[in-house]
Amino acid sequence: MDELTEKLKKGEEEAFELLISEYQQKIYALSFSLLGNHEDALDTVQEVFIKIYNKISSFNGESALSTWIFRITKNACYDHLRKSKKNIEGEIPENAADASPLPDEIFQKKEVRRAVRVALESLPPKYKTVLLLREYENLSYGEISKVLDISEGTVKSRISRAREYLLKEISKNGELF
Amino acid sequence: MQCSEFKLRISEYIDGELSEKEQKAVLKHIEECESCRKLLDTYKSLSQNIKEDIPQIPKDFKVILPKKRKNIFTLIRGHEGLISAVAAAAALMIFAGGIEKDVYKAPVMEEEKVLPKTEILAMPKAEMPMEVPKTESREMVKATSAPVTESNAEIPEPSEVSKEVKEPQMASVGGASARILVPDETLAVAESGISGFVMPPKEEFENEEIYESLLEKLEILRERELNGEDVKIEFEQLLTEIENSKG
Numbered sequence: 001m002d003e004l005t006e007k008l009k010k011g012e013e014e015a016f017e018l019l020i021s022e023y024q025q026k027i028y029a030l031s032f033s034l035l036g037n038h039e040d041a042l043d044t045v046q047e048v049f050i051k052i053y054n055k056i057s058s059f060n061g062e063s064a065l066s067t068w069i070f071r072i073t074k075n076a077c078y079d080h081l082r083k084s085k086k087n088i089e090g091e092i093p094e095n096a097a098d099a100s101p102l103p104d105e106i107f108q109k110k111e112v113r114r115a116v117r118v119a120l121e122s123l124p125p126k127y128k129t130v131l132l133l134r135e136y137e138n139l140s141y142g143e144i145s146k147v148l149d150i151s152e153g154t155v156k157s158r159i160s161r162a163r164e165y166l167l168k169e170i171s172k173n174g175e176l177f
Numbered sequence: 178m179q180c181s182e183f184k185l186r187i188s189e190y191i192d193g194e195l196s197e198k199e200q201k202a203v204l205k206h207i208e209e210c211e212s213c214r215k216l217l218d219t220y221k222s223l224s225q226n227i228k229e230d231i232p233q234i235p236k237d238f239k240v241i242l243p244k245k246r247k248n249i250f251t252l253i254r255g256h257e258g259l260i261s262a263v264a265a266a267a268a269l270m271i272f273a274g275g276i277e278k279d280v281y282k283a284p285v286m287e288e289e290k291v292l293p294k295t296e297i298l299a300m301p302k303a304e305m306p307m308e309v310p311k312t313e314s315r316e317m318v319k320a321t322s323a324p325v326t327e328s329n330a331e332i333p334e335p336s337e338v339s340k341e342v343k344e345p346q347m348a349s350v351g352g353a354s355a356r357i358l359v360p361d362e363t364l365a366v367a368e369s370g371i372s373g374f375v376m377p378p379k380e381e382f383e384n385e386e387i388y389e390s391l392l393e394k395l396e397i398l399r400e401r402e403l404n405g406e407d408v409k410i411e412f413e414q415l416l417t418e419i420e421n422s423k424g
Contacts (some may be wrong), residue, residue: 020240028234038373042238049240101215102222114396116226134192135227141194160188163220170223 001061008056008065020049027073029136034077034128036121044076051076063146070137070147074129081125090124092165100171112170119169127162130155178206183213187220371399371412381423391419 007015027048032041051072059068078088106112120128133139133147141155148155178186183206189195190203207214376395382388394415398408 016242024238024240025234028238029232032232037375041232042234045234045238046240049242053242100219101212102219110396110400111393113226113230114392116223117230118392120227131227135224136231141189141192156189156194159192160185163188163223166223167219 002065005056005059005061005065008052009059016053019052023069024049026137027069030070030073030129030132031077033120033132033136034074034125035080040080044073044080047076048073064143067143067146070133070139071149074148077129078125086125088125090126092124092127092161100167102167102171115170116166119166122169123162123165127158127165130158131162134159178202180206180210180213183207183210184216187217190217191221191224371395371402371408374412374416377419377423383422387422391415391422394418 004015004018008019024045027045028041031044032038035041035044048069052069059065063071081088123131129148130144133144134141139147141152141159144155145152183203186195186199186203190200195203207217374395376388376392379385379388382391398412398415402408
């Protein structure tokens with residue numbers, strides 16, 4: 001068990017300060033992207049730290065602290081989504097066509113940045129979660145599999161399909177190119 | 178390596194998940210296949226694009242943690258009409274941070290009110306706020322009652338409250354400001370800022386062209402706001418346009 005975790009379990013205030021400064025941005029970014037709005041994302045940040053505070057005594061250190069925190073975050077977000085009657089288990093529509101290459105320079109365009117955001121918004125939650133843990137947090141497939149309690153094969157498949165989906169969505173808007 | 182196999186490996190390659198042998202096979206293939214090389218570049222650019230566009234938490238946001246005192250947990254949730262001196266006072270740990278306006282985009286709250294410093298108290302269930310019908314505005318924030326049990330330290334369920342409370346409020350304890358979720362902010366969406374505004378779904382509009390045009394205008398206003406321009410009036414006008422354009 002790392003030093004920070006030990007201090008958290010002892011209830012040391014400075015340890016919680018450090019935890020918050022390290023993780024609030026990460027939790028917010030994931031939550032905002034999963035939930036789609038600022039208010040819910042801030043609610044989730046607050047909720048997650050409350051849960052950490054209340055449950056740290058039962059955290060046994062078998063997984064990394066970060067794994068545990070991201071898992072709490074994902075669960076909190078999914079709870080919000082369920083309450084909003086969003087479909088957590090939505091699938092990416094099957095499509096026979098592969099993603100096509102796009103000109104490099106288009107990713108510099110403001111319109112494409114917006115198109116990526118819009119496409120990301122429409123990505124079903126279970127694909128978005130794995131992709132964001134990879135892109136925002138640089139977690140390995142192994143680490144993501146532990147956070148989400150899914151196999152590495154499933155992580156690999158979802159990331160791959162998520163990226164393919166995003167590229168197809170971006171390509172749909174022919175005006176961008 | 179064939180193109181079909183390469184396409185299966187692209188994500189793993191850019192995420193560093195391939196073995197050394199597999200990486201070499203990929204590199205060899207893209208040396209020989211321009212189409213796959215371009216596709217790889219496209220995937221890399223997409224990944225980079227997402228990494229460069231990570232939402233940023235407002236710098237003035239404060240996390241508030243409960244502190245056990247006499248077996249009562251409290252949270253700062255609610256608004257000044259509902260918070261009252263019912264249970265024993267509980268102190269809160271406030272973790273201070275910088276107070277700055279920042280990018281990704283805290284709604285601009287005007288006329289923020291400060292709650293009395295020690296008045297962060299447990300709320301009995303009897304004081305649950307009234308329920309109100311849901312609205313579509315994402316700017317409505319929720320009030321909750323604080324759970325008053327030792328064993329149940331769960332975050333209280335949010336509930337919707339009377340529309341009568343209109344002003345956002347901030348708690349100030351120990352000199353640091355903290356965010357309180359107040360019930361039913363019926364502020365005009367424009368007062369909350371563009372950052373918190375979520376465009377209604379495409380299906381609600383008369384046609385896709387109008388939707389795209391309005392979305393573009395929204396993005397332009399967001400950029401200008403980020404650059405420090407005051408775009409409130411134009412945002413209000415855009416909101417009117419959005420409402421009028423719905424099918």
